[in-house]
Amino acid sequence: MSTTITPQLTQNLPSGPSSSALWQMLQWIGRPLEFMEACAYEYGDLFTLRLGSLGQVIFCSHPQGIEEIFTADPKQMDAGKNNSVLLPILGNASLLLLDGEPHQRQRQLLMPPFHGERMRAYGSSITQITEAVASPWQVNKPFDVRGAMQAISLNVILKTVFGVTNSERYQVLQQLLPNFLDLTGSPVGASLLFLRGLQKDWGAWSPWGRFLRMRSQLDHLLYQQIAEHRNQSELGADILSLMLAAEDEDGNPMTNVELRDELVTLLLAGHETTASALTWALYWIHFLPEVRDKLMAELATADLNDAKGIQRLPYLNAVCSETLRIYPIAPITAPRTTKIPLSLMGYTLPIGATVAPCIYLTHRRPELYPNPQAFQPERFLDRQFSPYEYLPFGGSNRRCLGMIFALFEMKLVLTTLLTRYQFQLERSQPLKPVRRGVTLAPPSPFKLILTQRF
Ligand code: HEM
Known part of the structure; x- marks a missing residue:
């Protein structure tokens, strides 16, 4: 399954920076703490970033949202696919x-x-x-x-x-x-x-x-x-x-x-x-x-x-x-991609949405x-x-x-x-x-x- 969310569904996602995907990726790599803090200040407990091959990732730093992610049916949440870049090593x-x-x-x-x-x-x-x-x-x-x-x-x-x-x-x-x-x-x-x-x-x-x-x-x-x-x-x-x-x-x-x-x-x-x-x-x-x-x-x-x-x-x-x-040590948990619509703090996230509990901000x-x-x-x-x-x-x-x-x-x-x-x-x-x-x-x-x- 692709981790990219179809354009007509992106309107259902929490908001996030409008800068280019490349710029967001550079910020995430080079200034992760400042970037997360600025996004939390601007958009609150949930925000969507565009992170290279992961596509759109919804960061969540509210305990209620994290509970919703952690208690969702694990069979419907894939994390392994998002780590595929490590395949040659692992x-x-x-x-x-x-x-x-x-x-x-x-x-x-x-x-x-x-x-x-x-x-x-x-x-x-x-x-x-x-x-x-x-x-x-x-x-x-x-x-x-x-x-x-x-x-x-x-x-x-x-x-x-x-x-x-x-x-x-x-x-x-x-x-x-x-x-x-x-x-x-x-x-x-x-x-x-x-x-x-x-x-x-x-x-x-x-x-x-x-x-x-x-x-x-x-x-x-x-x-x-x-x-x-x-x-x-x-x-x-x-x-x-x-x-x-x-x-x-x-x-x-x-x-x-x-x-x-x-x-x-x-x-x-x-x-x-x-x-x-x-x-x-x-x-x-x-x-x-x-x-x-x-x-x-x-x-x-x-x-x-x-x-x-x-x-x-x-x-x-x-x-x-x-x-x-x-x-x-890890700013976020392994990002999880949902295989069924996921209810997250009032949003209904579509199939294929990727969520990441944000350890640092929480x-x-x-x-x-x-x-x-x-x-x-x-x-x-x-x-x-x-x-x-x-x-x-x-x-x-x-x-x-x-x-x-x-x-x-x-x-x-x-x-x-x-x-x-x-x-x-x-x-x-x-x-x-x-x-x-x-x-x-x-x-x-x-x-x-x-x-x-x-
Ligand atoms: C202070 C040290 C460590 C920290 C902060 C840490 C943190 C983490 C985090 C945040 C995850 C991802 C969990 C998630 O996505 O919900 C993880 C996964 C994992 N950690 Fe650690 N870890 C540490 C040490 C270790 C050690 C010593 C081992 C084994 C010798 C280990 C083995 C693993 C494995 C195998 C996974 C993958 C679990 C899975 O996908 O089912 N970690 N760790």
Whole structure:
């Protein structure tokens, strides 16, 4: 189905800027926050933008509208098709690209490994990886926080999701994956994905040729990894082992191609996102001394060997929640295209309309979050927010599969760093997010100085 809305129906859509589609796309890419804020100021809770291959997209930042989208029949809302630009990286079987029954089947196979109880098995790996990344830092020397957090989150995925123990393969993947993923993070890489005309293999020196060679090297390593796991006599604790053991309702396990595509999907969805969230958290904790003091007071009374207890620390939880509120990693959820007319805050949207709950604008509503531009973890201690008011991980049948994993990792990494090291900002200046692929990330470089080891 096409995502373009027929002209006679566009009059039923909420209004939006009349500037050219190209200009709107440029604003969305280059100044996403300012653009969303200006549109919300001008048009309110619902507005329609024209965004390149997605066509017209209706942004919604009102909890009532978000509830209407999230509670609509998921079978009638397609999101996978809107991600098709990622196909060369992820492959046909990727959860991010599927819709309908195939999406539901794949999600059911993938959900059990991400269950909360399972996560705790990864606690010691996360702590060890954090210490290994931090060990070369020198006292009174600055280090690049984002680079360090990326190294932590990549290693956590290699160990706990891919289950890589073979040290040679580990090292090759460690080198290969950041370059492979750069295709979605860097502007040059992204233009390769969006401009199909550039997707020509003119040998190893052409950008697309380089990508294809990296992909076949990666696939070779992943299929080796899958084959080894299949031959294991005992089921490992890593997520790949659990994926191998999973069966659908008819008793069918995942094929090798499905496993490969889901591994790359988990990597793409989980690596940069968690690294950005951790970088922001470290920034806010050190930018606001009162936040740091309160957090350190809570950590001083905590049992640091009890991963379950750490997950439940109220102030640490509030700091992580506020980090993901003020600058959500994804400014919007995956855009959904409706297969039946959708009722949205008084509008009846036609078949083929694409809607996007706007996480950033919803998180900035002053009646929900007074003084929304201030970082105030206390707001999460004082009240509970509904899934339509606070949605850093999206919602409904597309809600982030790795939500529990990401929060667990954030809390353990922060606890490990803050209780073993002391830091200060290299420069105390406010940071504003920059676009990184489809996400919003802290600007690079952002540096902390290690002042003391405990
Ligand atoms: C702080 C870190 C993270 C944030 C903020 C985040 C946020 C999101 C958001 C907003 C979505 C789209 C949800 C929607 O459209 O309703 C999503 C989807 C997804 N996320 Fe995450 N994510 C994070 C970490 C992770 C991790 C660690 C993993 C796995 C290891 C992961 C795996 C996925 C997958 C597989 C999907 C697609 C779900 C589907 O389409 O059914 N994410 N995430």
